[in-house]
Amino acid sequence: MFSNRIELFSILGFRVSVDLSWIILAVLITWSLATGYFPRIIDGVSPVAAWWLGAAGAVGLFASIILHEFAHSWIARQFDMPIRGITLFIFGGVAEMEDEPPSARAEFFMAIAGPLMSYALALLFYGLSGLLPVEMLAALLTYLATINTMLATFNLIPAFPLDGGRVFRAALWWKTNDYAKATRIAASLGRFFGMVLIMSGVLSLVAGNPIAGIWQGLIGFFIIAVANSSEFQMTLKTGFEDKTVGQIMVRDPVSIPADTPLEDVIEDYFYRRHHRVFPVVRGSTLLGCIRVEDVGRIAREEWAQKTAGDVLPTAGKIGTVTPETPVMEALKRMRELETSRLMVAKNGELRGMLTLRDIMSYLTIRQELNASGRQHRSA
Known part of the structure; x- marks a missing residue:
């Protein structure tokens, strides 16, 4: 999946890499924070300070996504699920599982761990922002708290392969004891949500907001592609489960x-x-x-x-x-x-x-x- 990635470091045995596509996202985030967000909420902030804050915001988001994916990976390890590593790419991050979860229980706890970590980080940053007297640092922490809240909430949408979609699949899997059926339904919801994002992107383009429109469309196509790929992997797994x-x-x-x-x-x-x-x-x-x-x-x-x-x-x-x-x-x-x-x-x-x-x-x-x-x- 990631052919152009750079290995950065390891955290408790998990390799952390960054795909070259992440650079595009990092540049966009830094630029938008430096030219739009921080000048709007901090009166009189200099351009140099705004760019430093923008870079710090991108690094903070980088660390937040790593911790989000680390939570998935650590819980996966508790259920003996092998994880090749954590990779950041243009659409966020992913814990690279070598196989599907062995049970609905494992799926649920692994999926919910990421959003819980993001919400915990949001509370931490909100708390710290209220304690710091320096306006610029408080603004940076407020941004990180907000972005972690958004990251967790978006991921809880019940559309596979988002974390909420995995939680939904785990619930269906537990209720029906049918992994294949649960995957098909969760993937269908994922495709539906992907189409909603694509149509929303088209509307944004028509309304004169090309950046948001392109971004929504790309995420929609990505979600549809991963949902299809996951359903195909399920078909392979069920079709060849006992075959040599x-x-x-x-x-x-x-x-x-x-x-x-x-x-x-x-x-x-x-x-x-x-x-x-x-x-x-x-x-x-x-x-x-x-x-x-x-x-x-x-x-x-x-x-x-x-x-x-x-x-x-x-x-x-x-x-x-x-x-x-x-x-x-x-x-x-x-x-x-x-x-x-x-x-x-x-x-x-x-x-x-x-x-x-x-x-x-x-x-x-x-x-x-x-x-x-x-x-x-x-x-």
Whole structure:
């Protein structure tokens, strides 16, 4: 999800990173505070002081979002839910979960922890602002109290993937004991809220407020995208909950003997069979794989002398799993390796190939059969 992020530090074992998109948000916040908010509420504030206050406000928001996400992450740890880290990006922050919550109870407490932390920070900043005699510091703390209150309240809207949507899903999950149904309903609410934000953004544009309109529209599209992604992940989880790689993989895939000349590899495999990756074997032993781009790095005049086995040391690595590996674990490995296929081997021998296309085809057929069965029963 975040390909251009910078790791900053760790807090109690949680890695904190910032996506480069956050810089856009930080600049916008600093500019709006320095040119609009603080000059409006502090009489006679100098431009330099306003810009310093604007930067301090952006840093305070930065820290507030980290603490909001840290609360999610810390509670997740109590329920043995692995968290890769906390990342700030243009739409705020996210605690990067490696898997969905194991229970409705875990979902509820993890989701509610963030808004509670933000409300606690708001009370702290409000209290401190009343104790400080310095007007500029009091104004800064008042801003941080207000923004934390807004952050918590917005996140409590029952629209998935917002925290309120997760709390709502947890309640449905607990009541119905049906994770899939709860996710579908929560995601639908998320999509509805996203559409409301997009329409609100359009109205803001028409009313002559382009910045607010663009911002509302972007957030709306983001919420819809994440809601769709979460529902898709639920479909994967329920569809492959008890499935292993061996049940879905292509058995006895086409493989290339290691001593095959590259000329024959190109003519008889890449051109004729139209695949971009092939396993390379010696007998039944899996040695690795060869890809189109690996052959492309070899000078054409060397194709007659080199074999498939000669290319393997320079070949890009491709993941390997066993037939007993759960499909969801295989999907996770694909994401980690940024590949769409895995070789399947056991005791060093090639057993099959698993591709993302195979997984999606299986899921599509299963959904069609389930839909046909429901229609038949209702009839």
